[in-house]
Amino acid sequence: MPGVMTGAEWLARALAGTGMTHVFFVESVLRRTLLQLGDLGVKPILAHSEKAAAYMADGYARIAGRPGVCMAQSVGAANLASGLQDPYLGRSPVIALTGRKEPSFQHRNSYQEIAHAPLFAAVTKFSTPVDSTAELPRLLRHAWRAALADTPRPTHLDFCGLQGDVIELGQTAEPPLIDPEARQIPAHRPVADAADIERAAAILIAARRVVIVAGDGAAASRAGLEVLALAEALAAPVATTLGARGIIPTRHRLSAGVAGSYSAPPANRIVHGAEVVLFIGCDTGDQVTLNWRVPSPETAVVQIDADPVELGRSYPKTTGLLGDPQATLGRLNQVIGRPARDTGFAEESARIVADWRATMAPLIESETAPPRVERLCAEVTRALPSDGILVADTGYSGIWTGTMVDLNGAGQTYLRAAGSLGWSFPASLGAKCAAPGRNVLCFTGDGGFYYHLAELETARRCGIAVTVVVNNNSGFGQNLTGVRRVAGNRRGRGEELIRFGPTDFTAVARSFGVRGIRVERAAEIAPALAEALRAGDPVVVDVVTDLEPRAPEPWTPLNHE
Numbered sequence: 106m107p108g109v110m111t112g113a114e115w116l117a118r119a120l121a122g123t124g125m126t127h128v129f130f131v132e133s134v135l136r137r138t139l140l141q142l143g144d145l146g147v148k149p150i151l152a153h154s155e156k157a158a159a160y161m162a163d164g165y166a167r168i169a170g171r172p173g174v175c176m177a178q179s180v181g182a183a184n185l186a187s188g189l190q191d192p193y194l195g196r197s198p199v200i201a202l203t204g205r206k207e208p209s210f211q212h213r214n215s216y217q218e219i220a221h222a223p224l225f226a227a228v229t230k231f232s233t234p235v236d237s238t239a240e241l242p243r244l245l246r247h248a249w250r251a252a253l254a255d256t257p258r259p260t261h262l263d264f265c266g267l268q269g270d271v272i273e274l275g276q277t278a279e280p281p282l283i284d285p286e287a288r289q290i291p292a293h294r295p296v297a298d299a300a301d302i303e304r305a306a307a308i309l310i311a312a313r314r315v316v317i318v319a320g321d322g323a324a325a326s327r328a329g330l331e332v333l334a335l336a337e338a339l340a341a342p343v344a345t346t347l348g349a350r351g352i353i354p355t356r357h358r359l360s361a362g363v364a365g366s367y368s369a370p371p372a373n374r375i376v377h378g379a380e381v382v383l384f385i386g387c388d389t390g391d392q393v394t395l396n397w398r399v400p401s402p403e404t405a406v407v408q409i410d411a412d413p414v415e416l417g418r419s420y421p422k423t424t425g426l427l428g429d430p431q432a433t434l435g436r437l438n439q440v441i442g443r444p445a446r447d448t449g450f451a452e453e454s455a456r457i458v459a460d461w462r463a464t465m466a467p468l469i470e471s472e473t474a475p476p477r478v479e480r481l482c483a484e485v486t487r488a489l490p491s492d493g494i495l496v497a498d499t500g501y502s503g504i505w506t507g508t509m510v511d512l513n514g515a516g517q518t519y520l521r522a523a524g525s526l527g528w529s530f531p532a533s534l535g536a537k538c539a540a541p542g543r544n545v546l547c548f549t550g551d552g553g554f555y556y557h558l559a560e561l562e563t564a565r566r567c568g569i570a571v572t573v574v575v576n577n578n579s580g581f582g583q584n585l586t587g588v589r590r591v592a593g594n595r596r597g598r599g600e601e602l603i604r605f606g607p608t609d610f611t612a613v614a615r616s617f618g619v620r621g622i623r624v625e626r627a628a629e630i631a632p633a634l635a636e637a638l639r640a641g642d643p644v645v646v647d648v649v650t651d652l653e654p655r656a657p658e659p660w661t662p663l664n665h666e
């Protein structure tokens with residue numbers, strides 16, 4: 106029959122046909138497919154754990170705006186699933202492919218075999234067995250569409266055969282095409298209903314104190330210009346989720362910073378002081394709202410989201426606009442035009458931010474040894490190229506970069522962990538694969554970096570030139586406050602739960618054949634970052650810091666009412 110090919114050939118040609126450049130895997134899975142992918146110019150990146158492979162696919166997907174693919178054999182499925190939690194929470198279109206022993210091996214104590222469906226249920230929006238090659242094209246297309254559709258999230262195909270080999274060896278006559286339109290996130294750009302837009306515009310114009318809270322959905326929709334245009338038209342300060350940091354220039358006079366629990370004081374004060382809050386592509390979850398206290402649940406809200414289930418999810422007084430943020434803002438901006446505005450709230454907001462920045466200035470300029478992390482962040486701001494990608498780990502790495510690193514709101518991109526410690530280093534490798542021409546800087550604590558140290562070998566072997574900045578404070582710095590509190594605030598007590606090291610990560614890097622630069626003084630940070638970002642190889646910049654200093658803490662309404 107003309108056009109008949111094996112499942113392996115079909116899969117390789119279909120994936121390559123989407124423009125995908127890399128896939129991420131741990132042996133032993135889909136060997137025939139991986140060899141053919143290599144022949145077609147798609148590089149298989151062999152990782153040292155399935156979780157790291159999933160994080161690499163996540164970083165790849167977030168930068169490419171298209172699916173990233175990771176693969177593992179049957180016994181690796183649980184590890185791979187654990188790596189899907191972060192892309193699930195971070196709304197990233199990762200497609201996981203696993204092998205599964207044939208039906209005759211099921212339910213009879215087969216070596217290494219457990220049920221896969223429950224593992225993937227909580228971390229995917231679509232997961233299904235693929236029992237025959239004839240079903241492969243339809244199911245892969247569905248997994249692809251579902252991963253990209255609002256809300257983007259991981260999907261999973263469980264291939265028959267321990268290594269997926271039953272599906273690889275079967276045949277299909279279907280053309281090797283996944284999505285002829287090679288879609289990017291957002292896959293569609295629906296515009297909200299015209300009457301809803303009129304209503305929302307009237308509410309926003311009538312209010313004197315409007316604040317915008319732009320979320321990850323606004324960033325994914327690439328709505329920065331539209332957000333800024335609306336903010337200027339309404340003289341409305343703009344706060345963001347952590348994931349949307351830099352959607353507008355963080356030094357803009359209307360920028361209020363990241364709001365919620367990972368924030369510096371200004372943003373929550375400003376959001377709390379608003380009469381109307383406009384959420385744009387923002388999940389209104391606990392992190393951005395400080396457990397739904399900022400804004401308070403009684404606040405009048407206008408909300409733009411592509412997913413109808415988000416509209417009014419946590420704020421009952423919501424006027425909802427169902428549509429893509431960028432496209433809907435385009436129309437809303439036309440309707441609102443250039444109304445006469447009282448600029449008092451914008452001025453108040455700018456003053457709050459400026460006052461806070463003034464209090465931080467001595468720390469930013471600090472020459473102490475060990476260096477202050479505020480100074481490190483200021484040097485990262487200076488060093489990051491105008492199209493650089495900053496990948497931040499969770500915990501303090503998210504707070505430090507989300508509050509203290511400034512971004513230009515144009516070519517730079519900020520990616521943050523959705524909560525899984527250790528995510529950033531493998532994710533930065535995936536990000537670099539998706540954007541080889543851009544500098545990628547990973548910012549991680551030592552606690553986060555320990556998780557996936559082995560991927561230094563992957564970075565070297567595959568020539569993935571990222572700069573890893575380790576805030577090396579010999580412990581889980583963020584958790585110091587918490588363990589001390591439960592230990593009755595007695596100095597020295599409880600710290601054994603969170604202290605480790607000291608470790609010289611430049612020596613660790615060298616043992617993997619990766620360059621390391623040790624930084625022990627503030628003045629050494631800038632030259633180290635410059636050298637690392639200039640290098641065409643991966644470099645670890647190991648910055649020795651102190652565990653004691655605390656990152657900025659959010660303003661909470663409880664202390665101020």
Ligand SMILES: Cc1ncc(C[n+]2csc(CCOP(=O)(O)OP(=O)(O)O)c2C)c(N)n1
Nearest residue numbers: 500501525526550551552553580581582583
């Ligand atoms: C998988 C996982 N386990 C545990 C945590 C809890 N946690 C959040 S931040 C943190 C400490 C981070 O330490 P480190 O990476 O060294 O950065 P630092 O806070 O010292 O800057 C921990 C343990 C988590 N977020 N994810």
